[in-house]
Amino acid sequence: xxxxxxxxxxxxxxxxxxxxxxxxxxxxxxxxxxxxxxxxxxxxxxxxxxxxxxxxxxxxxxxxxxxxxxxxxxxxxxxxxxxxxxxxxxxxxxxxxxxxxxxxxxxxxxxxxxxxxxxxxxxxxxxxxxxxxxxxxxxxxxxxxxxxxxxxxxxxx
Amino acid sequence: xxxxxxxxxxxxxxxxxxxxxxxxxxxxxxxxxxxxxxxxxxxxxxxxxxxxxxxxxxxxxxxxxxxxxxxxxxxxxxxxxxxxxxxxxxxxxxxxxxxxxxxxxxxxxxxxxxxxxxxxxxxxxxxxxxxxxxxxxxxxxxxxxxxx
Numbered sequence: 001x002x003x004x005x006x007x008x009x010x011x012x013x014x015x016x017x018x019x020x021x022x023x024x025x026x027x028x029x030x031x032x033x034x035x036x037x038x039x040x041x042x043x044x045x046x047x048x049x050x051x052x053x054x055x056x057x058x059x060x061x062x063x064x065x066x067x068x069x070x071x072x073x074x075x076x077x078x079x080x081x082x083x084x085x086x087x088x089x090x091x092x093x094x095x096x097x098x099x100x101x102x103x104x105x106x107x108x109x110x111x112x113x114x115x116x117x118x119x120x121x122x123x124x125x126x127x128x129x130x131x132x133x134x135x136x137x138x139x140x141x142x143x144x145x146x147x148x149x150x151x152x153x154x155x156x157x
Numbered sequence: 158x159x160x161x162x163x164x165x166x167x168x169x170x171x172x173x174x175x176x177x178x179x180x181x182x183x184x185x186x187x188x189x190x191x192x193x194x195x196x197x198x199x200x201x202x203x204x205x206x207x208x209x210x211x212x213x214x215x216x217x218x219x220x221x222x223x224x225x226x227x228x229x230x231x232x233x234x235x236x237x238x239x240x241x242x243x244x245x246x247x248x249x250x251x252x253x254x255x256x257x258x259x260x261x262x263x264x265x266x267x268x269x270x271x272x273x274x275x276x277x278x279x280x281x282x283x284x285x286x287x288x289x290x291x292x293x294x295x296x297x298x299x300x301x302x303x304x305x
Contacts (some may be wrong), residue, residue: 009241013248016265017255028271029264036271043279051284057291065215065291068208072216073283102165109169119178120168126186130193137197141216145207 033092037084045077049151071148072140079139083132095124183235188228195224214297218290219283227278234277238270245269 015021028035049070057063102108103117110116171178198220202213246262255261 009244009248013245013252016245016249016261017252022255022261025264025268026260027264028268029260032267035268039271039275040279043275048280048283051280052287055284055288057288061211061295062288062291064209064212065294066287068212068216069219069283069287069290109165113169113172115172115178116165116169119172119182120165122182122186123164123168126190129190133190133194133197137194137201140198141201141205141208144205145209 033084033089037081037089040084041077041081043077044080045074048073048077053151067148067152068144071144071151074147074151075143076140079136083136087132088128091128092125095121099124183232187231191224191228191231195220195228198224214294215287215290218293219286222286222290223278223282226282231274231278234274235270238273242266242269 016025052066052070052073055066057066099110099117099121102110102120103112103114105111110120171181199217202208202216202220205213208216242265246265249255249258249262249265252258
């Protein structure tokens with residue numbers, strides 16, 4: 001490999017090999033759930049609303065739409081983080097534990113079948129998500145107005 | 158526990174058919190989840206008494222745009238990420254200066270899809286769809302005003 005990055009992949013690999021990036025990526029390896037939650041929260045509650053708010057708006061209606069969209073982003077990030085830490089992460093641990101037991105159980109259809117085990121885990125994780133979608137959807141929009149008012153500096157009368 | 162047994166049998170059956178496994182894991186389940194979420198969001202936007210009536214259409218359009226594009230592009234995005242990821246991993250493996258490269262590669266396989274997928278679906282798409290949904294609402298309102 002030459003000293004200077006020749007193509008895009010080498011450039012990216014060089015960036016990934018830097019000390020700070022290695023630290024972050026190795027952290028993701030040890031704590032994938034926390035890494036995912038933090039990334040999603042950062043994008044939804046910080047980066048996205050900040051970017052939406054600075055996009056140009058021609059009139060008052062568009063400015064209000066922009067504000068509500070940002071508020072929805074913040075609500076979405078907070079809801080995702082809350083559900084992730086309180087429900088999905090512990091549930092994921094339990095699912096992994098249960099599936100590992102079934103994988104080792106000779107009477108189980110999943111015995112020593114990695115593919116079947118992954119499918120089963122996926123079904124359980126998705127099943128849990130399906131069940132929680134109504135609550136998450138409700139919470140995503142319940143506080144949008146309050147967050148929008150807070151962001152625009154309006155106080156409650 | 159009957160449900161668990163049924164699910165285990167289903168998982169076993171599906172895993173024996175590669176095409177079906179790919180179809181369910183990468184298409185049916187993610188699309189189904191996205192469709193249900195988009196529908197639920199739409200319902201709760203409409204039912205929410207706290208959001209001003211005039212703000213609801215733009216939120217609905219944004220929800221629909223993000224939901225539909227996310228539903229049908231998520232799999233392609235994931236496949237593309239995996240393709241590029243493999244090439245980057247190849248370069249990293251050849252780099253003798255990295256200590257414990259397998260831990261870095263394992264972390265990259267986790268971090269890269271989360272970050273790139275998140276940037277596209279959770280950042281870029283909603284940011285771009287906000288002014289588009291406002292514009293759609295504006296056009297719709299002007300047509301309604303003309304009719305009135």
